[in-house]
Amino acid sequence: MKALAPERPVDFAALRKDFPILDRKIYGKPLVYLDNTATTQKPLSVLRALDDYYRNTNANIHRGVYRLAEEATEAYENVRHKVARFLNARSDREIVFTRGTTESINLVAYAWGRRNVGPGDVIVITEMEHHSNIVPWQLLAEEKGAVIRWIPVDPDGRLDLRGLDSLLAGPVKLVAVTQVSNALGTINPVAEIGRRAHAAGALILVDGAQSVPHMTVDVQALDCDFLAFSGHKMLGPTGAGALVAKRAILEAMPPFMGGGEMIREVTTSGSTWNDVPWKFEPGTMNIADTVALGAAIDYVSAIGPAAIHRHGQALAAKAMEALRVIPGVRLYGPPAAERGGIVSFTLEGIHAHDVAAVLDREGVAVRAGHHCAMPLHTKFGIPATTRASFYVYNQPSDVEALAAGVRKAIETFRP
Amino acid sequence: MSLDDFFRQNILDHYQNPRNFGTLDHPDISAEDSNPLCGDKIRMDLMVKDGRVEDVRFTGVGCSISRAAASMLTEEIKGKTLEEVKRLSRDDVLELLGIELGPVRLKCALLALKTLKVGVYGVAEWSGEDDE
Numbered sequence: 029m030k031a032l033a034p035e036r037p038v039d040f041a042a043l044r045k046d047f048p049i050l051d052r053k054i055y056g057k058p059l060v061y062l063d064n065t066a067t068t069q070k071p072l073s074v075l076r077a078l079d080d081y082y083r084n085t086n087a088n089i090h091r092g093v094y095r096l097a098e099e100a101t102e103a104y105e106n107v108r109h110k111v112a113r114f115l116n117a118r119s120d121r122e123i124v125f126t127r128g129t130t131e132s133i134n135l136v137a138y139a140w141g142r143r144n145v146g147p148g149d150v151i152v153i154t155e156m157e158h159h160s161n162i163v164p165w166q167l168l169a170e171e172k173g174a175v176i177r178w179i180p181v182d183p184d185g186r187l188d189l190r191g192l193d194s195l196l197a198g199p200v201k202l203v204a205v206t207q208v209s210n211a212l213g214t215i216n217p218v219a220e221i222g223r224r225a226h227a228a229g230a231l232i233l234v235d236g237a238q239s240v241p242h243m244t245v246d247v248q249a250l251d252c253d254f255l256a257f258s259g260h261k262m263l264g265p266t267g268a269g270a271l272v273a274k275r276a277i278l279e280a281m282p283p284f285m286g287g288g289e290m291i292r293e294v295t296t297s298g299s300t301w302n303d304v305p306w307k308f309e310p311g312t313m314n315i316a317d318t319v320a321l322g323a324a325i326d327y328v329s330a331i332g333p334a335a336i337h338r339h340g341q342a343l344a345a346k347a348m349e350a351l352r353v354i355p356g357v358r359l360y361g362p363p364a365a366e367r368g369g370i371v372s373f374t375l376e377g378i379h380a381h382d383v384a385a386v387l388d389r390e391g392v393a394v395r396a397g398h399h400c401a402m403p404l405h406t407k408f409g410i411p412a413t414t415r416a417s418f419y420v421y422n423q424p425s426d427v428e429a430l431a432a433g434v435r436k437a438i439e440t441f442r443p
Numbered sequence: 444m445s446l447d448d449f450f451r452q453n454i455l456d457h458y459q460n461p462r463n464f465g466t467l468d469h470p471d472i473s474a475e476d477s478n479p480l481c482g483d484k485i486r487m488d489l490m491v492k493d494g495r496v497e498d499v500r501f502t503g504v505g506c507s508i509s510r511a512a513a514s515m516l517t518e519e520i521k522g523k524t525l526e527e528v529k530r531l532s533r534d535d536v537l538e539l540l541g542i543e544l545g546p547v548r549l550k551c552a553l554l555a556l557k558t559l560k561v562g563v564y565g566v567a568e569w570s571g572e573d574d575e
Contacts, residue, residue, distance in 0.1 A: 381481050381506035381551060397481050411482025411504060441455070441507070 038335045046071040057391030060429045065417035077323035081316045107322035116246040124305040128269035129237040130160040132256030137164035139284040147173035150200040154179040156209045159400040161235045185212040185361035196228035207239035211401040212361030213370030243337040264324035268317035278304040287311040340369020343418040347371045350431040369418035378441045380412035386437040458507040463517035465500045474562030483509045485558045513555035515539040
């Protein structure tokens, strides 16, 4: 697609032709894909990049000295540069490729956490975290005798930061917080939280799984020490994402996994490590999917993250308006202006699975469950919600299909 | 398959008017289980006399499929021997429901049977394998 100037209005409807899966029929109805928080669909340019890599460039990287290996290495390392520019990292060396957000967070928990967190030390997280930003810290805390403190969520689904100073008192080593809640859509003030974490002598990790695909994320402006994200939530293939971290921190961290490529020298008495970031990329990495992630970043960059954010927010606002007037619907989270393109709701007397099942028969794909955020759902006293989430190819007509499906669920389950 | 076929009238009927809903005061067997995917929870209480299910109740929260399956199972097992209950399979549950289910919703449908088997075998004795 053509590069567009950021201020030019984007014709989002015209993007749909780039996504072959949107031509699919589900139970005879056009697919309305509203589970973009879980994963996004892939445009032709990404599919072609994947195909092209295997047809024309495939070789193992960093090892061979033949032409093909040089090309593969260059393709892979070019994506590192693209990621660095996309997120305004200081250098390509701050980008460590991983399978995605979960692996990135685990990398920090194992490599940085094991060295820097000890008995009685504190890790601060929030009640709205995805399990991937809870469980690694619980594992670390259990192993090291560390303590986890929770930033609470208020009834409107915002972080309640009034008690942050006391949460940050004492031997706090890390604050790990999501920039956008995958369950509520809430956008959190991570720059402010980061400033206060740094003032308290702690590092900050930002879970960017739902922010990097949807809005302008600048790691220097955020001044975050670690940022984790997944490529598959921004039009890329599954299994390719990254950890972005300050170089000095990466330099001081021991390796995460041992193997080929991550070493400088291996002897029978021990090993020394490769430079960062390759120190953290052992074995044969997910080369093809990472290369295709580059095509996804090109696609997203051409639209512009700011325009994508406005588009998602507008669809969320429209969905909230359409759902609010349906009897029995309860919406969760803050007003549309304070969230990304995510809307979660319950329908009185009807389980989220049943709502999703009726929607499915109408071709509308939504998520139903606790969205890997059980502490949040426990806090709100609900076992499950139905969640609609939007991305670049979604249209106002998708919101209408969602609302019509919710009304059908009521007809089906309320005699 | 249309929506009407999927939510067959008997499923909706059991969902809206669950049979044997509640708890027993002094059950011989009581088991509880949950499905972490959707937060569904089911408890099964059984009174057993001479190796037969004399009475049964269930409670819990869940979607139409998990609740209807539980309700239908309670009707199915009343009067049966524990040996017969042990032999109930996932196919029996699907036959009661009368629909085909994908792997995700299958977990909803089988939660009641799993709970029942945990109760009848005892947690330690049941491998859990025959329904996974």
